[in-house]
Amino acid sequence: MxxxxxxxxxxxxxxxxxxxxxxxxxxxxxxxxxxxxxxxxxxxxxxxxxxxxxxxxxxxxxxxxxxxxxxxxxxxxxxxxxxxxxxxxxxxxxxxxxxxxxxxxxxxxxxxxxxxxxxxxxxxxxxxxxxxxxxxxxxxxxxxxxxxxxxxxxxxxxxxxxxxxxxxxxxxxxxxxxxxxxxxxxxxxxxxxxxxxxxxxxxLCALEYVYFAHPASKLGGRLVADVRKALGRALAEDETEEGDVVTYVPETARHAALGFAKRLGLEVVDAVVKNRFSGRLFIRPPSERKPEEAFYVVRDFIEKKRVFLIDDSLIRGTNIKAIIWMLKKAGATKVHVRIASPPIRWPCFYGMDFQKRTELVAWGRDVEEVREIIGADTLRYISMEKFRAILGDVVCYSCFTGVYPHGIDIDWAERELSRNFK
CATH class of the missing domain: 3.60.20.10 (Aminohydrolase, N-terminal nucleophile (Ntn) domain)
Incomplete structure (x- = not known):
């Protein structure tokens, strides 16, 4: 990518x-x-x-x-x-x-x-x-x-x-x-x-809509920010937990959080802030992915409150695990993690830097196991049905389904790309 x-x-x-x-x-x-x-x-x-x-x-x-x-x-x-x-x-x-x-x-x-x-x-x-x-x-x-x-x-x-x-x-x-x-x-x-x-x-890669593209860009003739808001609204439709505020993992989950909060009638607070000079941690080399140096939690927004934490996707789980710990340390009584895309359980061979199943926190694990790893009180993803309904039939869902446009053999592709020097 x-x-x-x-x-x-x-x-x-x-x-x-x-x-x-x-x-x-x-x-x-x-x-x-x-x-x-x-x-x-x-x-x-x-x-x-x-x-x-x-x-x-x-x-x-x-x-x-x-x-x-x-x-x-x-x-x-x-x-x-x-x-x-x-x-x-x-x-x-x-x-x-x-x-x-x-x-x-x-x-x-x-x-x-x-x-x-x-x-x-x-x-x-x-x-x-x-x-x-x-x-x-x-x-x-x-x-x-x-x-x-x-x-x-x-x-x-x-x-x-x-x-x-x-x-x-x-x-x-x-x-x-x-x-x-x-x-x-x-x-x-x-x-x-x-x-x-x-x-x-x-x-078109689903993660372009979900995470990678700029919210002001158009993909498939649709404003990316509008698609992310729609994902957030759909995510909120099945909500059963109670919460006091909505926050998000900056910056790409912001529009999903706005849609989620509006559907539930809650306030969005910028409780998790990011050093603007740290860049996007997901696309940094592994040695530079240090969430504890990039994120800061504003205690005043979440202390003694039940927090809905929205993220666009959950891939390795490194950032969100650190953020959940920071929210709880700052006094959040509950952290309910909500993900505006389904579980990513398969590698991407089309331009994202997760090319092995073993990198993915959701590979081989159910939602409860992932929840335990990241330390959330509850964890829920948007359903694949709602996700498809919003993004449509002209999107690549390979990392969610393991079905690739080229009919790629996953074992072969992992071997091919593992030979690359990083």
Whole structure:
């Protein structure tokens, strides 16, 4: 998982820097750039007035933590390109057995196939072979290439104005951005070319709605904040416990908490606050996931009160366990944990960094066992039926169901990705 962006036209260099800032919630381990200079592809922060440029903000799901490995520069024969992509490619060694991680394999295979087959057929050939998800932007000597994953698992949007075109993982990074349809490739340069790369049924990642995307972005034509509020309202419909206040794990659970509280007629309090400079702990490398340093509980809001604690999802359980302990230490009499998504019991092989079942607190455990581990007084998830009713049939639910769009064999995929150096 990460954020990608590109621009073609006047002021492209300045544009991608701005796009990168607006995508920083998708990755903050590193930022990388590429740009075009006199027809040559260069890596590094671009001049503001360059005609074409890329940006990548990194959240590592393959390769080492804590560095920026994209955009990847490749030269094949006389063709040089730089590629940045969002997703995970499980079978990247089959794309290129000399590559050390999936981004490198994608760039090498794309350069080779584009050289040997031409741009249109080359891109199509690469995507025929991919098992996983890959929405990409690529810089070539003649323009910018943008491709939305055939299943649309990872988002990609674009906008046009008088200066040219801008592309980004999410609409929040663009002005009047529109979402690119799954399985569509576009080349921007002296002319615009568009073609299909075997589009499949839409399967947008459910966790984009639940957690990853910015609340001000649109996914599937829907404002993410509105979807999260709807999840919170649905979660509250089955509530049987009594509570005095509603709080949430900042920041992505905020809108779900608003929906939950409104349905029950309760007040939302900012009892759990987060150091704004700590970033998103879930997407940090393991050694940097330190909730005790990132969160603070405001005693005045919850002391001697029964608290509903809302979170968007429960994956490893590390953060919420620490927060529950902090709430109780501050005087909460009860902590009822409510999760605005169903239990995550299966790995993600499409761009989230939980690629083994053993990482997941809910794998092989029932709800009561998870409750005991995290230390909540009660624990309840939204039902899968209500979750599906809100998100619809065009969403990937693999991490909840273990059923993958590519029919992935889980044992094989875990072995493939465990060989990555982290």
């Amino acid at each position: 990460c954020g990608i962006g590109a621009a073609w036209g006047k002021g492209a260099g300045a544009a991608v820097v701005k796009i990168g800032l607006w995508l920083s919630h998708r990755g903050h381990e590193g930022v990388g750039y590429a740009y075009l200079e006199n027809g040559a592809v260069k890596l590094g922060k671009p001049p503001e007035d360059t005609q074409a440029a890329l940006v990548h903000v990194r959240y590592s799901t393959s390769g080492p933590y804590g560095v920026s490995l994209q955009p990847v520069y490749v030269k094949y024969r006389d063709l040089e390109i730089a590629v940045a992509f969002n997703g995970t490619i499980v079978n990247f060694r089959q794309l290129d057995n000399t590559a050390s991680f999936d981004g490198e394999a994608l760039a090498k295979s794309l350069a080779r196939e584009m050289w040997e087959r031409g741009v249109v057929e080359g891109v199509q050939e690469v995507y025929k072979r991919i098992v996983g998800a890959a929405s990409l932007v690529a810089l070539t000597p003649w323009g910018i290439l943008a491709v939305r994953d055939p299943h649309g698992i990872r988002p990609l949007a674009l906008s046009h104005d008088i200066d040219g075109v801008k592309i980004a993982s999410e609409t929040v990074a663009l002005e009047n951005g529109i979402e690119l349809a799954p399985g569509i490739a576009i080349m921007y340069g002296d002319r615009i070319s568009t073609w299909k790369i075997d589009p499949k049924p839409m399967r």
